[in-house]
Amino acid sequence: MKEFDLIERFFERRGRQRKDVIVGIGDDCAILKVPDNKRLAITTDTLVENVHFLAHTPPRSVAYKAVAVNLSDLAAMGAEPAWISLSITLPDTDEAWLESFSEGLYELLEYYSVDLIGGDTVKGPLSLTITAQGFIPENCEIRRSGAKPGDWIYVSGTLGDAGAGLEIAKQGLENLNESQDYLVNRHFSPTPRVMLGNALRRVASSCIDVSDGTLADLQHILERSDVGARVHIGRLPLSDELVDVVGIDDAVNHALTSGDDYELLFTVSEEQRGQLETILGNCDVQATCIGQITGQKQKIDLRLGDMPFSLPKDAGFEHFSG
Ligand SMILES: [Mg+2]
Structure with a gap:
């Protein structure tokens, strides 16, 4: 042809x-x-x-x-x-x-x-x-550079599904159970959050899509905005399917370090939080507050409850946990 x-x-x-x-x-x-x-x-x-x-x-x-x-x-x-x-x-x-x-x-x-x-x-x-x-x-783009100390950090949907889906797909696509099938589908067919992104104009102070992994992409916001972040491990949105297939510890690792989820990671000031709730209702999208922007420049402070949290060394992101 x-x-x-x-x-x-x-x-x-x-x-x-x-x-x-x-x-x-x-x-x-x-x-x-x-x-x-x-x-x-x-x-x-x-x-x-x-x-x-x-x-x-x-x-x-x-x-x-x-x-x-x-x-x-x-x-x-x-x-x-x-x-x-x-x-x-x-x-x-x-x-x-x-x-x-x-x-x-x-x-x-x-x-x-x-x-x-x-x-x-x-x-x-x-x-x-x-x-x-x-x-x-005009003047409505949401840049990576607008996050301010005190802003709340949100993420749409659930995290880590696509990374786990890739691991499953590498082993082959035969005889998958329902949860595995869900994760593979999240890897192959991510949902671009177009409506949410448009609705966040004038509401979010910064935004990025999660392509490299939550911590890596959050780091991009921190660098551009010259701020830090505190992230609460217990608040990470995890799908039941992810926890079902890989267990809670690996689910957290995937959520923090796997890429390809294409969820939106964004920051919202205290004053805009009410407006955000309205938007989320209108867009029919779930978004979860996972932490807060701090003044500790470009440092990510991971917390489990009140305690500092470190990723296992083999997660490959020691850089962020130290
Ligand atoms: Mg991107």
């Missing part, structure tokens, strides 16, 4: 959903209209087979996750997604693979009314790069 046929057949077949795409796929460039009072947010992520996803990951999941992680970055700044472009490197043109990939891609694009506006296809080892673009009203 020629490149042109491939793009037409698998990536253009659904047509356009958006009126702000003046020229979409099929010309040398896309031509797009940005609303007058908004700013453009742009993010890009590359996923490489055997590096970012396991070989033989279902193609539907590869596509779904590639879109999800980009939308998650937009959500973390409060941007509303609009368009993506896709550059894909394929070892061959396996039509069944592409059909399934296309299904996963459009599942999220259609849900969020995002248009695929262009891209490229190349022959080579499997990898894909997505660039996502979205809108933010």
Whole structure:
């Protein structure tokens, strides 16, 4: 199959959903209209087979996750997604693979009314790069740099599921029980918190999406904001499925150090807490307060009750526990 046929057949077949795409796929460039009072947010992520996803990951999941992680970055700044472009490197043109990939891609694009506006296809080892673009009203972006001592630290959803799901998926996808299946699904199909991210504009003082792990991503906020944090281990939101499969100790380790959950980690001042409760009700999302920002610059103070808590050395994050 020629490149042109491939793009037409698998990536253009659904047509356009958006009126702000003046020229979409099929010309040398896309031509797009940005609303007058908004700013453009742009993010890009590359996923490489055997590096970012396991070989033989279902193609539907590869596509779904590639879109999800980009939308998650937009959500973390409060941007509303609009368009993506896709550059894909394929070892061959396996039509069944592409059909399934296309299904996963459009599942999220259609849900969020995002248009695929262009891209490229190349022959080579499997990898894909997505660039996502979205809108933010002027001066409304939620940066990593706005956390202040006294602000409360929140996280959406539950933590650690995707990391445990990856461990399970490495062992194979046969004969999984219900809890294992749930965790694997959290790894393959994370939910980008788009509605929550948009609702947190003007409410959250800082925000990041959990891609590298809760402590690592919290550290990014601390560095940018030049503050510290106290985190209460007993308040970490853990799914019943995670505790069921790995036990409470490993559940805590996953929650603190595994990546790929794509939940939002954000800070809210005392004055904005009431507003946050309203938002959480409207978005139908659970968020849990796990601690508070401190003035101890860039230091994370882990607590179990009133006692200091240290991660086991083999968790690989001694840096944060000391
Ligand atoms: Mg991010």
